Amino acid sequence: xxxxxxVGAFTIAAxxxxxxxxxxxxxxxxxxxxxxxxxxxxxxxxxxxALVYESGVNIGIVDATILQPADFTVEVILAINxxxxxxxxxxxxxxxxxxxxxxxxxxPPRNEKGITLAILPREVLPLDQQPQGTNPPSITDLLEQGQxxxxxxxxxxxxxxxxxxxxxxxxxxxxxxxxELTSNGNRQFTHITTRLSAMMDTxxxxxxxxxxxxxxxTGRLDRELGRNSGRVAHIVGELDRMSVSLNQTVDSVRDLAxxxxxxxxLLDTTNGLAQTAQTIAGITEDLRRVSGSGQTQAQMRDTVAxxxxxxxxxxxxxxxxxxxxxxxxxxxxxxxxxAGTAAPARSGGAAIPNPGPSAxxxxxxxxxxxxxxxxxxxxxxxIRVSELEPARSGTFSSPVLSSDRGxxxxxxxxxxxxxxxxxLAGANDIxxxxxxxxxxxxxxxxxNPQLHLGGxxxxxxxxxxVRYEPGSLSFEGRLYDLRHPTFDALAGFxxxxxxxxFGGERDLLHSGRRTELGLQLQF
Numbered sequence: 001x002x003x004x005x006x007v008g009a010f011t012i013a014a015x016x017x018x019x020x021x022x023x024x025x026x027x028x029x030x031x032x033x034x035x036x037x038x039x040x041x042x043x044x045x046x047x048x049x050a051l052v053y054e055s056g057v058n059i060g061i062v063d064a065t066i067l068q069p070a071d072f073t074v075e076v077i078l079a080i081n082x083x084x085x086x087x088x089x090x091x092x093x094x095x096x097x098x099x100x101x102x103x104x105x106x107x108p109p110r111n112e113k114g115i116t117l118a119i120l121p122r123e124v125l126p127l128d129q130q131p132q133g134t135n136p137p138s139i140t141d142l143l144e145q146g147q148x149x150x151x152x153x154x155x156x157x158x159x160x161x162x163x164x165x166x167x168x169x170x171x172x173x174x175x176x177x178x179x180e181l182t183s184n185g186n187r188q189f190t191h192i193t194t195r196l197s198a199m200m201d202t203x204x205x206x207x208x209x210x211x212x213x214x215x216x217x218t219g220r221l222d223r224e225l226g227r228n229s230g231r232v233a234h235i236v237g238e239l240d241r242m243s244v245s246l247n248q249t250v251d252s253v254r255d256l257a258x259x260x261x262x263x264x265x266l267l268d269t270t271n272g273l274a275q276t277a278q279t280i281a282g283i284t285e286d287l288r289r290v291s292g293s294g295q296t297q298a299q300m301r302d303t304v305a306x307x308x309x310x311x312x313x314x315x316x317x318x319x320x321x322x323x324x325x326x327x328x329x330x331x332x333x334x335x336x337x338x339a340g341t342a343a344p345a346r347s348g349g350a351a352i353p354n355p356g357p358s359a360x361x362x363x364x365x366x367x368x369x370x371x372x373x374x375x376x377x378x379x380x381x382x383i384r385v386s387e388l389e390p391a392r393s394g395t396f397s398s399p400v401l402s403s404d405r406g407x408x409x410x411x412x413x414x415x416x417x418x419x420x421x422x423x424l425a426g427a428n429d430i431x432x433x434x435x436x437x438x439x440x441x442x443x444x445x446x447x448n449p450q451l452h453l454g455g456x457x458x459x460x461x462x463x464x465x466v467r468y469e470p471g472s473l474s475f476e477g478r479l480y481d482l483r484h485p486t487f488d489a490l491a492g493f494x495x496x497x498x499x500x501x502f503g504g505e506r507d508l509l510h511s512g513r514r515t516e517l518g519l520q521l522q523f
Contacts, residue, residue, distance in 0.1 A: 033060055033079040036086065037124040038104075040133040043074040044094045045102035052078050054106040059084040062104060068127070075127060078104070088118040092133035104133075192517065195387050199519055202407045203385050240302055380417035382426070384410040386518025388506065397512030398486040400459045402429060402436050412440060414522075420446045428459055461486075474500065485509065490516070498523050 060080040412426030442456030455464040463480025490504035
């Protein structure tokens, strides 16, 4: 064999050996691993031999990248270690660091409840069944997204620029309206303050005049009592004889008290007599105070002593009949007898009055309190001073409303003000020109402590009223005048139990309505 044949044989043997080495090395790279396929939109730098990580741990390599001619996507074949399972719901992400080689990250799903996850089969599935991989965003994608946001911002700025004049006009209008509202409020407050000051001056003048009238009335009453002292003495004598007769009547009633058939009638009669005795004692005491005659005072003392004895007997008789008794010395906790009057004995005998020469006979405090409450429950006086806003020119107003602004003074007397049914009688706009003063005469029914309904004559017209008083506030509505239906709506605030500030609208239903503001006293 020549030299050329030896060289050729040696070359062929070397090539065969080199081919065998490459084959063995390629087979060693996938030994101990299984293959799975992942479908990517783009390989994004993946190449054969790139490392595969699961939760940061290397579990295999990229075995192959296959371009799909139908849609130009890439099928990436992974060689995974046999001792590692891949969850079916895991995410396959291409990691492209700034420096270093591109790798494939497998992110398994979170399993907080500890349930068993489905495992990806250890084979290359058909392309439509392979898990979908995620490519990292490229600079082009970021630029396209940023361009979209810039376009959106540009549209927003253009829309704002288009609406800017309208927004500025609206803001300017709002500021102007706020300024106008503040100015109007300031003017209205000044106007109300001025009107309140004028009404207070008017009320002060009215109170001064009323005080002078009361002083004059007291002087006249004192003079009349002085001129009629003889008549007063005669009245006191009659009262004295009446008290003696009343004392004898009480003794007779006591004797009849043992009759069971007359028990209830006697009880009612005794109550009436007791109230009469207390009333006579009160009248006698008042007359004694206003009379300066010594003889009259002595007769009054005798009368009061007899009446007091009769009252004590009546109270004792009430206790015996099952009523309420408060005889001093007989019943526990009773009030002491007046000075100079002997307490009755337990046997029911008549008490012997023995008033001293300077004894002062007065009503018990509870009787005085009841008389005062009775007077307050019987009558109440109401005084209202108010002003109206100027009448609007060219409008027709209620005939009841005068053309002037006031001040107007209303005076009303209320009978039984605290009862379920009360009577309102009085006059409106006292002192006004002839023909403009009107009158009230109406009945009120208390539906409950806060709501009152009524009707009758209001402002000299047939009408009805409703009044609601929750606490310190009060709301009142009046509807009257059938020819020209007029509705007044007023609201008030009680500054004190006897003083109230009120305001509202008169003739609210018509264009000629006028605002009213005033002060009310009721005592």
